[in-house]
Amino acid sequence: MESEPTRVMVAVNESSIKGYPHASISSKKAFEWTLKKIVKSNTSGFKLLLLHAQVQDEDGFDDMDSIYASPDDFRNMRERNKANGLHLLEFFVNKCHEIGVRCEAWIRKGDPTEVICHEVRRVRPDFLVVGSRGLGPFQKVFVGTVSEFCVKHAECPVIIIKRSAEESPQDPADD
């Protein structure tokens, strides 16, 4: 008889190039790697915990086309963000459903590093998979890396999956 399913948390985020609902190249890669190299045909042996840490858009500065005239406008913005995040998760949940692996997906707002480490403490996965852009030391100075922080601070084993060179966009900070 098979033991309890292994609970694998996969951190996912949106593409910096295409925006919502598209997943970033590195988080899509981390998800697909997990299915191909770990879950394989043993779909009943695993449960994927898909966490989308949504960076809070504090001042709506990226949202140049919108006009905010009332408190409602801000509420609408927050609801739109949530809907965007849900569309992102839909991609991953659909994929899990297709291949028959159990999953749970949810959104938490905040700094991705803090959110991921907090959720690891809360849900206690067997391990965490995080995609990485695979930036060099010089590039990292400017953009930081969520994956390195998680390796150091998450209270569970962490595996970092790097994008391949072919998958990387022209600006390696993009994803």
Place this chain on the structure above:
Amino acid sequence: MESEPTRVMVAVNESSIKGYPHASISSKKAFEWTLKKIVKSNTSGFKLLLLHAQVQDEDGFDDMDSIYASPDDFRNMRERNKANGLHLLEFFVNKCHEIGVRCEAWIRKGDPTEVICHEVRRVRPDFLVVGSRGLGPFQKVFVGTVSEFCVKHAECPVIIIKRSAEESPQDPADD
């Protein structure tokens, strides 16, 4: 049809407390974690690559009971070390055989960090599992950690499995 087996390299070493042929607490834990959380019942889906990096005992200083009178004595010592390493690997290979998962095991002499990274480049596993004593920053100053080096330098994804507090000996540098 199942795809190619996932090739998982597991770095193993001898116990610093019990010596050969006993495995260190952390490498045994890393091996058992891999079987329990990754391989599970899907034994045909994985192949374990068991690498024992054997630290070279340059001057035989630990070997206080031996007398070296001829070149043959040194050759004998080297052969004894090799035999010790083989006894260590036997434990892991037997376990794999019992549960029916394919494996290969081998020994390389040298600094564990260099040996592991070199062998990763040579055999290209899908990922590497390394046990860790889970030392704090103060303890690390004196003993270094192979696992952290591998995360930074091995050319494949790396997952570090820490010993639990209950498994740790009184002196956490022991293993």
